[in-house]
Every structure is written in structure tokens, then in C-alpha cells.
Amino acid sequence: MKALDIKLTRDLKRLWAQSLAVALVMACGVATLILAIGSYRSLDETRSAYYERYRFAHLFATATRAPRHLLRRIEQIPGVARADARVVEHVILDIPGMAEPASGLAVSLPRDLTGTLNRLYMRAGRLPEPDRPGEAVIGANFAKAHGFRAGSTLHAVVAGKRRRLTVVGLAMSPEFIYALGPGDLVPDDKRFGIIWMSETELEALADQKSSFNSLSIALLPGTNAEPVLAGIDETLKPYGGTGAYARKDQFSHAFLDGELTQLSAMARIIPPVFLLVSAFLINMILSRLIALEREQIGLMKALGYGSWTVAWHYLKLVMLIAIVGILIGFAAGTWLGQGMTRIYAQFFSFPFLIFAGGVDVYAISAGISIASAVAGAVKALWGVISLPPAVAMQPPAPPVYRGSFAARLGITRLFSQLTVMAIRYLSRWPVRSFVTTLGVSFAVALLVVAMFASGSINHMVETIFYQSDRQDATITFADAKGPDALLSVRQMPGVMRVEAFRTLSVRITHGQLSRRLAITGKPHDAALSRVLDLGLKPVRLPENGVAVSERVATLLELKPGDLVEVELLEAGRGKVQVPVTDVIQSYLGLVVFMRIEELNRLAGLGPRVSGAHISADASQIGALYDVIKSTPALSSIALQTKSREKFREIIEKNIMISTVVYTILAVIIAFGVVYNSARIQFSERARELASLRVLGFSRAEVSRVLLLEMLVMVVLAQPLGWAIGYGITWSVVEELASDQFRIPFVVERSTLAIASLIVLAAAALSALLVHRRVNRLDLIRALKTRE
Amino acid sequence: MPEEIFVVEDITKIYRTGEVEVHALRNASATLYEGEMAVMLGPSGSGKSTFLNIIGGLDTATSGRVMFRGLDLTGFSQHQLTLFRRDRVGFVFQFYNLIPSLTARENVALVTEISRNPLKPEEALELVGLGARIDHFPAQLSGGEQQRVAIARAIAKRPEVLLCDEPTGALDSKTGVLVLEALSTINEELGTTTAVITHNAGIRQMAHRVFYFADGTVSRVVVNKKRLEPxxxxx
Structure with missing residues (x-):
């Protein structure tokens, strides 16, 4: 090995703790980058492959009851490659051994399967035989949750008829990668499942003989969807068509899109923080190393080594640190990626999902890390290159300290000389002190970002389940009923309060902006499912006008007082201009409310209800469940308590995982920055500190000078870290917001306090390590060494 | 008459630190001959070190001319100066300037690796009487030993000139003598032109010629009639 390389390895051995700290910070950047890009890719590529292989449709439409012969007309719309008609029905499921009713979606399977869209991936068993009634294929995740196998039985209430179903197969479909039951915030495989039945049987049950209520369309490559959508709408209009929509509005697809957006947001926000901090640490360590080795650099140049050769020697050190960081990052990123894939398996129903890092992801993250390391090193290396050999041979001139303004006022006289030393040092190197402070504040910020979620979710649960939707259950009728339907609900066992609602598909237009969504009509004095404003105060719905959620207001650029056009896509297709009266709080979906009487007037079918929110006596809940399971008029039921419990269970577990991971990362940063800067201050001033010891100051007093400097920087870093944490959290919340889901921006004070405590603890630990070095300071040698 | 190796004509060096201008050298001129042992004496601040740094290619003159074997050093680029130092000049400094993380042998190898026709590190260390301590780190060597490693490092490349800035400045007389003996051996056995800066007037007695520096210039040059052994x- 060459002499310079020997020096390199020995330098690295001597600086191992500091180098490892930097390498770990860099590893965090690499790992999070691999995690984000790799997960993005896994999800995106798996989804595409799944869509491709199982022929996921491009467009979708629903109708009330459309005759089958329309299919030919639809297939003639230019651009349509294939159209499949089906019957899809909401069903209530009665599962042996489960007290509460479950909900499901029954989907018909065509007689002739050749070339059909949305094909099933069969996990086990076979498809139902058309001539054998009562056979069904059920969703694989639903089956797993209940232990169903081929041969198991369950009861379903389909379009008011109770049927015994025998499971003949388990399947997955590209349509239901992500499937939510009514009222649920996260998938609950126990209480919601997909059921595929033969077309013959479902058509008969749902009274859809020779007709359909659901349409799937594949487009020819390169087709513009808009005219096709318009063509479908035109065709289905007389049959209760509620507006055709493309993949981006298909629930499962849109949710996956949301997840992909989150992953790319994560790739943009989190890794840069780490890479920035590691670049800064490299700059700090290298600058100091070079300052300490000034004479050695001069010597190498005097011996005839070229400037670039010497710079390359130091750059190699940086590269080695980076390579260690990258390798650790590779391992951690792959491990985290596999963990992420396991988390996805809980939410998504994929026949296959593997963490697809890909060589280029690793290459890109390695490249970016090397680049950031080199960027951090550039300034210090320039110092190496520009150092003239002769100047390098002389000791550096003592840094110029100036009396500060405070000193002129005599304020410094209030402090001891040791305190003045510390203050002068900080003000002598304002940029460096600030950058160190900034580094520590990044650790605080990262912790705030890591931990805000639990506060946010608490706030969300409190708002949704205790402030806004306070009902015990929500039942939905198979189709809109007259007001007397509420009477039978009121008579169910244990029901204490009933609150009707009406839901209709609408298109809301404001100027050029337009959105297809569901509008909900509610009584103006709703007390169970309440409408809350942005300050979470109950809103009384106006006689004339709509209340829109914040997300809708943003999408359509609405503010109170604006006029919007509400066009019904079903039931009478009325169109009306109404003012926006309130912008309201809602974390889920695109929400628009109006008074139920207003909505019914617009629909023109007299007073109608889609379903009801109910509160019930807990002691009679079992009896209520039994009645609901056998009530033919119901198509779905949502149970608030069950939804809340499932949400808490899943989200808390996942938040726990990510909080732990980010906390570890933040501690690495905090420790890396504080330990490195303390070590550097120490080595820089070993001589000065040794002189103090020789003059008779105690170890504790000498440590105090160093620790005071650190303390000032660490304390100043706290408010700065909170502010940066707020900023990053805000941008995370903004980036994560999708049409389906929005996390409230809530940073609790306890989160800030815990973040600070963790960083202060990491700082205290590094202080302790440095203090031990002060204790071991060799007075004679420190004074002999010519710095 | 031996050949001229360095011809220095009227060099001036001005350092600017902030608003202060320091004239380190004012119109200094001197000639060094092949194979001679020159000693440079003078109070601190008289310009000896600057003079040595400039002829060694560590620094450049503000004005004036430095000729080395007919080559004009003043016109050299940084790269040419690097090559000049690498191939032709050996330096020895008052504070040894060894790399603390390298052993004696490795410190010498630092130079031999980039030289065209070097001695082996072991040979060079043998020449300065350190054959037995080649695997010691600087911290394990005494001051005199460290300085002899530095000398071994300087001569291992078989330089044409050896420039020593206060080589015994940090040493006691006994170890100082060992170092001077090493320098003298090299001057005599390898014929390397050697220039030694010193505060110690006694050392002038081992020189062929003595250059006296004062106020940034060479005030006089004295030829030694009778040289002493270190x-x-x-x-």
C-alpha cells in the first residue's frame, strides 16, 4: 500500500467514531431514498403488471337498470375496444360466529369469460357454475379473515333476499386492490368482502334480468377518454346513468395513486434532509482535519506532491465514509423496503408484491450520496488546493477576536473569564455556530415530523368519531325510500335516535372547474352526524346553499359566497345554481352537504331517504344486529365503533413503526451533529484547554467552557427545530392530502417537548463523552504539540 | 571553480496581511555553488527562511530572479514548481514535520514513491543512523531521531539541493551534533549542495561559506578558511 493510503486508513481508524456518525446519517438518506423510490416502484410496477395481465378496465359507469342491448351501442362509440356489462349489488352478510353484520359487494361473472375485463386471479378453487345456484367466489382477504375455504357457507341478503352461499373459490381482482367497507377508514377484511356470483343468479336476485347496472370499458390505445365518457353518459342517461368515470376516479385506483403520491413526496422531503446534514458534517470534519493537518499538507506539497494529489487524498477519506454510509444505507433500505411491503400486504390485495429496488435505484441513491458528500467536502478541499506550501509551514496566525458591543458596555464583566471565552468563541465563528445549531435543529425537526402523526390521528379520531359522526351505526337502504322507511328503523330494538340522509351523484361546477362527487342531504338540525366548520363548531345548514369541505373548496377554488352549479347525475337530473355558505372540516373524501329538503326538491321525486344514522342502546345491540341481518330493505351497514377500533389498530401499529424508525434516524442526526461539533471544538482547543488546566483551573471548569458553548447552540436549536419541524410537517400534510384522505395539521405541544427531550438527551450523552476526553487531557503533550 | 547551482538576483518579497505590508526580502542576491555547504545566519525576521522557501520553490518572489542551473524559477507555473520540488529539492524543517500517523519507513516512503531514482527507505534511514528504528511512529522517537527521519526523507530522493531551516533549533547539543553529522555525511558522500539556516553561530564553522542576513538582504558572505567537524x- 502507498504511504498516503496508509495514512488514510490510520486517519480513518483514529476518526472512526466521527466518521461512523457521518456514515450513519448518510445511510439514513440512502435508506429512505431506496425505501421511497423502491416502494413507489414496487407498487407502481406491480399495479401496472396486474392491470395488464388481468385486464383492468379503463372506464366505468353505473346505471339503475339498463337493457343489455345498449352494450352494442356503447361498443360502437369510437375508441371503445370492449365493453362488459355486469350487475353489482351491495349486500349484507351474516357470518357464522360473528355477532355484527358484515357488508359486501356482490359482482356478477359473465357466462362467457373469453376476453372479459377485470378478470379474477384465482387463489384457490373454481368459478361458480351458472346452473348451480348458491355458489360464490369470495375475496381472498375476506376468506382469510374468516378462515373460509372451498365448501364453507355464509348467508347474504342480496337485494332484499336472504340466500345461503357456498364458497367454491377464493379470488382477487385488479378492481379491488384497495377495498373499503361502508363508513370504514381502513380496510377491515372481517367486515367487508367481495363476492362474485354467476350472472344468471345475481341477475335474478337483483331483478336485473337481461339488464345491467355496472359497465366496464377498455379503450383502444391512444384514445382520448373524454368523448367516450360523454358518449356513455348520453347512452345511459335514460336508464339512471350516474356519470361514467375514468380510472382516476375509481376508488381502488385513486387510493393507490394517493399512496404513490405520498411515496414520491417522501422521496422529495426526507432524504434531502439527511443528505444535507451529512454534507454539512463532512464539511465540518474535513475542514477541521485539514486545519489540524495544515503542516502535513504543506509538507506533502513541499515534498513534491501536487495540489490535486493532496486534495484527492482527503477526498478519498470522504469517499470511504460515503461508501460505508451507502452500504449501511443499502442494507437498511432493503430491510425497510421489505417491511414496507409487508405493511402494504395489510392494506392492499395483490396476488404478488415484492420489494423491487432495482439496480438503478441503488445506483442513483449511491450517486446522490457521493455527490452530496463531495459537495460537503468542496470548500475544505479548495482550502487544501489553495494552501501555499510555504505558508503551510508556518503555524496559522491566532484568530482575530474582537471586543464585542457587549464588552464595550461592560456586560462581559458580569461573567467569569471562562464564560467570556465561550461567548467569544461562538461569536468569533458565527457561521459555524449557526450551522451547528441548524444541524441540531434538523434533528429536532425530524422528530417533530416523526411524531406529529400520532397527535394528528388522535385529533382526527376525536373529530370524526366524537365530534362529527357520533352515530353508532349507519344503515343504507337498497334504494331510496319514502319517509315511512324511517319508521321501521325507529322500531328496531334499542334504537334511540334516527337521523335520515339522502345521497345523490352530482357534478359540481365552478367556472372552468368541475368535479363529480356525491352530495349528501341532511336535516338542518342534525345532531348525530354533524356538520362542523373549520373551527369544529357545528354548522346549521342553510335553507338555500351548500356547505363544502376544505378539499372541495381547494379543488374548485371556492370561498363562501361563490355561486356553484349543482347538476344531479341521477333522479331527475335537475340543475341549480346555489351559493357556497360554509367551508367545513372533513378529512375523508370529497364532501358537500345541503339540506335534505332542498336536495329532494331538486331531485323532484318527493321526500326520499337513502339511509339513516342511528344511535342505539348498547345493551340491546345484539338484538339490533340480528334484525339488521335479516332486514331485506338494507344494502349496507356501517358500525362506528368497529370502524374506529380497526382504524386505531392498524394506524397505531403503522404509526408506531414509522415513529420508531424516524426517532432512530433523528437520534442519529442529533448525536452525529452534537458529538462531531463537540469533538472538533475539543481538538481545536486542546492546547487552550490544557493551558487552562496548567494555570490551575479544574477539570470541571475547563469542561464548562466547552459544554457552555454546546449548551447555547443546543438550546437555540430547539425553537429553530420546532419551526423547521412545523414547516416540514405542513408540507408533508399538504403533499399527503388526496381526495380520499387528508391528515389534519396538528402539532401538539407534547410532541415538541418530547422531540426536544430526545435531542437534549443525545446532546448530553455526547457532552459526557467529550467531558471524558477533557479528563484524560495530557497536559504536557497538549502544550508541546505545535498546533 | 565549481559550477553555479543557484543564482539569485535582487529578489524582493512583500507579504500583505490586511492593511500591513511586510518586506520579508529587499533586493537580496546570492549565488550557491555545486556541492557546497552553505550556512545562513541572521536574527529572526532577517529574511533567511523566506529566501530558502523561494529558492526551494515553496514560495515565489514579488520581484527579482532566481536561476537554478540556468532555469528561471521565477517564471515557473505552480505545476512546474511542484515537479521542481519533487525531483530536485529536499527539505528539512525545525519541527521535523513528520506525518504522525506514518512510521519512520513510511514517512520516507512518502517521498520515494513519487521520486524517479530514490534510495530505498531503509538505506536512507541507515545513512542517518536509524536503521534499527524504521518501524517506529514519530511519537515513539526522540526529537533528534525524528529530525534524522526528516533528513532521511529529504535525501531519499537523491536531491540536487538540501535545504534545512533550523534543523537543530529544537534539539539539545548532543542530538544536534548527530543531526549535523548526518547532514555533513550526506554533503560529503552524495555531494548534495546543502543550505542550512540557523540561529546558532557555532554551526557556521562547518560551512564552506556563511551568508549573513540582515533586514531582508544578504549583508555579507564569508568563506571559511578552516572547517570544523560537527x-x-x-x-
């Missing part, structure tokens, strides 16, 4: 020098 061991005979009184400190």
Missing part, C-alpha cells in the same frame, strides 16, 4: 563545534 563534533568539534561549540554550542
Amino acid at each position: 563534533a568539534q563545534i561549540e554550542w
Whole structure:
């Protein structure tokens, strides 16, 4: 090995703790980058492959009851490659051994399967035989949750008829990668499942003989969807068509899109923080190393080594640190990626999902890390290159300290000389002190970002389940009923309060902006499912006008007082201009409310209800469940308590995982920055500190000078870290917001306090390590060494 | 008459630190001959070190001319100066300037690796009487030993000139003599032109010629009639 390389390895051995700290910070950047890009890719590529292989449709439409012969007309719309008609029905499921009713979606399977869209991936068993009634294929995740196998039985209430179903197969479909039951915030495989039945049987049950209520369309490559959508709408209009929509509005697809957006947001926000901090640490360590080795650099140049050769020697050190960081990052990123894939398996129903890092992801993250390391090193290396050999041979001139303004006022006289030393040092190197402070504040910020979620979710649960939707259950009728339907609900066992609602598909237009969504009509004095404003105060719905959620207001650029056009896509297709009266709080979906009487007037079918929110006596809940399971008029039921419990269970577990991971990362940063800067201050001033010891100051007093400097920087870093944490959290919340889901921006004070405590603890630990070095300071040698 | 190796004509060096201008050298001129042992004496601040740095290619003159074997050093680029130092000049400094993380042998190898026709590190260390301590780190060597490693490092490349800035400045008389003996051996056995800066007037007695520096210039040059062996020098 060459002499310079020997020096390199020995330098690295001597600086191992500091180098490892930097390498770990860099590893965090690499790992999070691999995690984000790799997960993005896994999800995106798996989804595409799944869509491709199982022929996921491009467009979708629903109708009330459309005759089958329309299919030919639809297939003639230019651009349509294939159209499949089906019957899809909401069903209530009665599962042996489960007290509460479950909900499901029954989907018909065509007689002739050749070339059909949305094909099933069969996990086990076979498809139902058309001539054998009562056979069904059920969703694989639903089956797993209940232990169903081929041969198991369950009861379903389909379009008011109770049927015994025998499971003949388990399947997955590209349509239901992500499937939510009514009222649920996260998938609950126990209480919601997909059921595929033969077309013959479902058509008969749902009274859809020779007709359909659901349409799937594949487009020819390169087709513009808009005219096709318009063509479908035109065709289905007389049959209760509620507006055709493309993949981006298909629930499962849109949710996956949301997840992909989150992953790319994560790739943009989190890794840069780490890479920035590691670049800064490299700059700090290298600058100091070079300052300490000034004479050695001069010597190498005097011996005839070229400037670039010497710079390359130091750059190699940086590269080695980076390579260690990258390798650790590779391992951690792959491990985290596999963990992420396991988390996805809980939410998504994929026949296959593997963490697809890909060589280029690793290459890109390695490249970016090397680049950031080199960027951090550039300034210090320039110092190496520009150092003239002769100047390098002389000791550096003592840094110029100036009396500060405070000193002129005599304020410094209030402090001891040791305190003045510390203050002068900080003000002598304002940029460096600030950058160190900034580094520590990044650790605080990262912790705030890591931990805000639990506060946010608490706030969300409190708002949704205790402030806004306070009902015990929500039942939905198979189709809109007259007001007397509420009477039978009121008579169910244990029901204490009933609150009707009406839901209709609408298109809301404001100027050029337009959105297809569901509008909900509610009584103006709703007390169970309440409408809350942005300050979470109950809103009384106006006689004339709509209340829109914040997300809708943003999408359509609405503010109170604006006029919007509400066009019904079903039931009478009325169109009306109404003012926006309130912008309201809602974390889920695109929400628009109006008074139920207003909505019914617009629909023109007299007073109608889609379903009801109910509160019930807990002691009679079992009896209520039994009645609901056998009530033919119901198509779905949502149970608030069950939804809340499932949400808490899943989200808390996942938040726990990510909080732990980010906390570890933040501690690495905090420790890396504080330990490195303390070590550097120490080595820089070993001589000065040794002189103090020789003059008779105690170890504790000498440590105090160093620790005071650190303390000032660490304390100043706290408010700065909170502010940066707020900023990053805000941008995370903004980036994560999708049409389906929005996390409230809530940073609790306890989160800030815990973040600070963790960083202060990491700082205290590094202080302790440095203090031990002060204790071991060799007075004679420190004074002999010519710095 | 030996050949001229360095011809220095009227060099001036001005350092600017902030608003202060320091004239380190004012119109200094001197000539060094092949194979001679020159000693440079003078109070601190008289310009000896600057003079040595400039002829060694560590620094450049503000004005004036430095000729080395007919080559004009003043016109050299940084790269040419690097090559000049690498191939032709050996330096020895007052504070040894060894790399603390390298052993004696490795410190010498630092130079031999980039030289065209070097001695082996072991040979060079043998020449300065350190054959037995080649695997010691600087911290394990005494001051005199460290300085001899530095000398070994300087001569291992077989330089044409050896420039020493206060080589005994940090040493006691006994170890100082060992170092001077090493320098003298090299001057005599390898014929390397050697220039030694010193505060110690006694050392002038081992020189062929003595250059006296004052106020940034060479005030006089004295030829030694009778040279002494290092061991005979009184400190």
C-alpha cells in the first residue's frame, strides 16, 4: 500500500467514531431514498403488471337498470375496444360466529369469460357454475379473515333476499386492490368482502334480468377518454346513468395513486434532509482535519506532491465514509423496503408484491450520496488546493477576536473569564455556530415530523368519531325510500335516535372547474352526524346553499359566497345554481352537504331517504344486529365503533413503526451533529484547554467552557427545530392530502417537548463523552504539540 | 571553480496581511555553488527562511530572479514548481514535520514513491543512523531521531539541493551534533549542495561559506578558511 493510503486508513481508524456518525446519517438518506423510490416502484410496477395481465378496465359507469342491448351501442362509440356489462349489488352478510353484520359487494361473472375485463386471479378453487345456484367466489382477504375455504357457507341478503352461499373459490381482482367497507377508514377484511356470483343468479336476485347496472370499458390505445365518457353518459342517461368515470376516479385506483403520491413526496422531503446534514458534517470534519493537518499538507506539497494529489487524498477519506454510509444505507433500505411491503400486504390485495429496488435505484441513491458528500467536502478541499506550501509551514496566525458591543458596555464583566471565552468563541465563528445549531435543529425537526402523526390521528379520531359522526351505526337502504322507511328503523330494538340522509351523484361546477362527487342531504338540525366548520363548531345548514369541505373548496377554488352549479347525475337530473355558505372540516373524501329538503326538491321525486344514522342502546345491540341481518330493505351497514377500533389498530401499529424508525434516524442526526461539533471544538482547543488546566483551573471548569458553548447552540436549536419541524410537517400534510384522505395539521405541544427531550438527551450523552476526553487531557503533550 | 547551482538576483518579497505590508526580502542576491555547504545566519525576521522557501520553490518572489542551473524559477507555473520540488529539492524543517500517523519507513516512503531514482527507505534511514528504528511512529522517537527521519526523507530522493531551516533549533547539543553529522555525511558522500539556516553561530564553522542576513538582504558572505567537524563545534 502507498504511504498516503496508509495514512488514510490510520486517519480513518483514529476518526472512526466521527466518521461512523457521518456514515450513519448518510445511510439514513440512502435508506429512505431506496425505501421511497423502491416502494413507489414496487407498487407502481406491480399495479401496472396486474392491470395488464388481468385486464383492468379503463372506464366505468353505473346505471339503475339498463337493457343489455345498449352494450352494442356503447361498443360502437369510437375508441371503445370492449365493453362488459355486469350487475353489482351491495349486500349484507351474516357470518357464522360473528355477532355484527358484515357488508359486501356482490359482482356478477359473465357466462362467457373469453376476453372479459377485470378478470379474477384465482387463489384457490373454481368459478361458480351458472346452473348451480348458491355458489360464490369470495375475496381472498375476506376468506382469510374468516378462515373460509372451498365448501364453507355464509348467508347474504342480496337485494332484499336472504340466500345461503357456498364458497367454491377464493379470488382477487385488479378492481379491488384497495377495498373499503361502508363508513370504514381502513380496510377491515372481517367486515367487508367481495363476492362474485354467476350472472344468471345475481341477475335474478337483483331483478336485473337481461339488464345491467355496472359497465366496464377498455379503450383502444391512444384514445382520448373524454368523448367516450360523454358518449356513455348520453347512452345511459335514460336508464339512471350516474356519470361514467375514468380510472382516476375509481376508488381502488385513486387510493393507490394517493399512496404513490405520498411515496414520491417522501422521496422529495426526507432524504434531502439527511443528505444535507451529512454534507454539512463532512464539511465540518474535513475542514477541521485539514486545519489540524495544515503542516502535513504543506509538507506533502513541499515534498513534491501536487495540489490535486493532496486534495484527492482527503477526498478519498470522504469517499470511504460515503461508501460505508451507502452500504449501511443499502442494507437498511432493503430491510425497510421489505417491511414496507409487508405493511402494504395489510392494506392492499395483490396476488404478488415484492420489494423491487432495482439496480438503478441503488445506483442513483449511491450517486446522490457521493455527490452530496463531495459537495460537503468542496470548500475544505479548495482550502487544501489553495494552501501555499510555504505558508503551510508556518503555524496559522491566532484568530482575530474582537471586543464585542457587549464588552464595550461592560456586560462581559458580569461573567467569569471562562464564560467570556465561550461567548467569544461562538461569536468569533458565527457561521459555524449557526450551522451547528441548524444541524441540531434538523434533528429536532425530524422528530417533530416523526411524531406529529400520532397527535394528528388522535385529533382526527376525536373529530370524526366524537365530534362529527357520533352515530353508532349507519344503515343504507337498497334504494331510496319514502319517509315511512324511517319508521321501521325507529322500531328496531334499542334504537334511540334516527337521523335520515339522502345521497345523490352530482357534478359540481365552478367556472372552468368541475368535479363529480356525491352530495349528501341532511336535516338542518342534525345532531348525530354533524356538520362542523373549520373551527369544529357545528354548522346549521342553510335553507338555500351548500356547505363544502376544505378539499372541495381547494379543488374548485371556492370561498363562501361563490355561486356553484349543482347538476344531479341521477333522479331527475335537475340543475341549480346555489351559493357556497360554509367551508367545513372533513378529512375523508370529497364532501358537500345541503339540506335534505332542498336536495329532494331538486331531485323532484318527493321526500326520499337513502339511509339513516342511528344511535342505539348498547345493551340491546345484539338484538339490533340480528334484525339488521335479516332486514331485506338494507344494502349496507356501517358500525362506528368497529370502524374506529380497526382504524386505531392498524394506524397505531403503522404509526408506531414509522415513529420508531424516524426517532432512530433523528437520534442519529442529533448525536452525529452534537458529538462531531463537540469533538472538533475539543481538538481545536486542546492546547487552550490544557493551558487552562496548567494555570490551575479544574477539570470541571475547563469542561464548562466547552459544554457552555454546546449548551447555547443546543438550546437555540430547539425553537429553530420546532419551526423547521412545523414547516416540514405542513408540507408533508399538504403533499399527503388526496381526495380520499387528508391528515389534519396538528402539532401538539407534547410532541415538541418530547422531540426536544430526545435531542437534549443525545446532546448530553455526547457532552459526557467529550467531558471524558477533557479528563484524560495530557497536559504536557497538549502544550508541546505545535498546533 | 565549481559550477553555479543557484543564482539569485535582487529578489524582493512583500507579504500583505490586511492593511500591513511586510518586506520579508529587499533586493537580496546570492549565488550557491555545486556541492557546497552553505550556512545562513541572521536574527529572526532577517529574511533567511523566506529566501530558502523561494529558492526551494515553496514560495515565489514579488520581484527579482532566481536561476537554478540556468532555469528561471521565477517564471515557473505552480505545476512546474511542484515537479521542481519533487525531483530536485529536499527539505528539512525545525519541527521535523513528520506525518504522525506514518512510521519512520513510511514517512520516507512518502517521498520515494513519487521520486524517479530514490534510495530505498531503509538505506536512507541507515545513512542517518536509524536503521534499527524504521518501524517506529514519530511519537515513539526522540526529537533528534525524528529530525534524522526528516533528513532521511529529504535525501531519499537523491536531491540536487538540501535545504534545512533550523534543523537543530529544537534539539539539545548532543542530538544536534548527530543531526549535523548526518547532514555533513550526506554533503560529503552524495555531494548534495546543502543550505542550512540557523540561529546558532557555532554551526557556521562547518560551512564552506556563511551568508549573513540582515533586514531582508544578504549583508555579507564569508568563506571559511578552516572547517570544523560537527563534533568539534561549540554550542
